[in-house]
Amino acid sequence: MLFKELNLSVPLQKALKDAGYEAATPIQEAAITLLLEGKDLLGCAQTGTGKTAAFALPIIEALAMKTGQGPKRPIKALVLAPTRELAIQIADSFKLYSKYLKLKTAVIFGGVSQNPQTAELGQGVDILVATPGRLLDLINQRFVRLGEVDHFVLDEADMMLDMGMIHDVRKVITHLPKVRQTMFFSATMPPEIAKLAESILVKPVKVEITPVASTVDTIQQSMYFVNKKNKTELLKHLLKNLSIESCLVFSRTKHGADKIVKALEKGGISAQAIHGNKSQGARQLALKNFKERKTRILVATDIAARGIDVEELSHVIIHDLPEVPETYVHRIGRTGRAGLGGVAISFCGQEDQNLLRDIEKLIQKKIPVVSEHPFPMVPEALEDKPVSNSAAFGNKPSRQGEGKRTENTRQPKSQGKSWGKSPAKGSRKIG
Structure with missing residues (x-):
């Protein structure tokens, strides 16, 4: 109309x-x-x-x-x-x-x-x-x-x-x-x-x-399995190697957002953080710079991101998976605005896999896994041991079971809805 x-x-x-x-x-x-x-x-x-x-x-x-x-x-x-x-x-x-x-x-x-x-x-x-x-x-x-x-x-x-x-x-x-x-x-x-x-x-x-399902269908989603200590290194790698015009990075905490920005700048990548501990002037300046493309990377918490309205945002990277699955949909919805295409990349550590299951149940699809990257997830007992090249790019742990990018198209029987009750923290069941 x-x-x-x-x-x-x-x-x-x-x-x-x-x-x-x-x-x-x-x-x-x-x-x-x-x-x-x-x-x-x-x-x-x-x-x-x-x-x-x-x-x-x-x-x-x-x-x-x-x-x-x-x-x-x-x-x-x-x-x-x-x-x-x-x-x-x-x-x-x-x-x-x-x-x-x-x-x-x-x-x-x-x-x-x-x-x-x-x-x-x-x-x-x-x-x-x-x-x-x-x-x-x-x-x-x-x-x-x-x-x-x-x-x-x-x-x-x-x-x-x-x-x-x-x-x-x-x-x-x-x-x-x-x-x-x-x-x-x-x-x-x-x-x-x-x-x-x-x-x-x-x-x-x-x-x-x-509805949730139609929102996520317009967005190209991918999942990287990576140990927690390597998430920021993987982020730097992607920002340097992918064609990313503008990127909103989600951190679970304010302290985490500041740490990510510090690590990115140390690696020669310009970035700014926006969260509740920043002064009003600093938050408005960071947002203004991001909207005007003076800053390519903005790192935000969920609460601060609610005020971000940026057209044609090319990428969203979820450094820390959210504890409430509906929040995942809101995060990736920052790209692909109003039906436009976009790219959403998420990192998942060993401690995040129950959160991932909740997200996939809600969106009724398996998120494609990218296995070929320099920081593959290894079991905690092996983290301090050297990983061979074959382990890094071949027979390494993968939720999909293969050492290559795959997509599981199985649909869960239950249907998630954004109007449903959000699971309380600590109430998730495995499997």
Whole structure:
């Protein structure tokens, strides 16, 4: 469906045309009309599907008819996001779409001085995008009042749960009017998130776009078996030998991300890290350099990566397999955006093989194994012994059982879904 076929006002259509938007994505087509009717929405969509526009455009359309002026204008729309980067990205989208309207959007987040943010709030705001912690601080200081909010968006709810923000989110909700339109987005649906959605939505419509299997089918995936101590050496080897235009590398921890960057730079490969321990300025600079291709390699944790929106990212490399299988899909979804092709490379050590089984069960396919590389995985008892060339490139341990690249096309009987419960840590079974 084309945007001009949707029931959007002329100023919005003009802004979309300026931005090069022509055809609506599936989630936009499914959600916009329903939200224009004022319905609550429970949404699930993989990264790169146009989710922000799906909720931003109906909100802007609704507010364009009833906006106030000056410092007396109350906040009419609130969007909660888990990270600073994502909050900034969402606010920028609202500003882009509403540029021909007299709507004012502000963004607030922690880690920086609140003074510029409170000054902007004092000038009057129609749309507020915020992280939960800073928003609560400003509510308690009476810089923010939410009593006239008509539209509330909770974005990336599952990530907020992972980051320990759900208690703050519940507190924010107590400051909202009971009569409002609510939009709830979560990539996964663990019990606590399902309970929260049920408590704040009223007769919602459910929109689920792009099942896991179809998302991963557009991406060329491969798995390298490598001992933990050799993962970064293998990473350096691949970055030097493969044709990689831009690469997002995933680390499980902040400390690990810094170690990877240090090792890459020592090997003559320019890279930057982005994670929660970095200052806001450092994170924004690293992201800006990556988007502008001044930095080819960006190393990130899952939480920091939620705010990364980069078109035509050629490669994703997963240095550490995630403990929750759905996270694997979100990681590789950073490449192959909105149906485009991409390459996702993962490293698997001996300690990661149960995680790999969970991932393959979810995506319903075996990930092809690349056996021919300089750092083949050897049993722990043999790690300190020399490995011959024949062992490195021939009869070495391989999950596929052969010393060459193979693909197992067997399909598991069970079908994984991104809406299913995420296994709790330590609850995985072998086999």
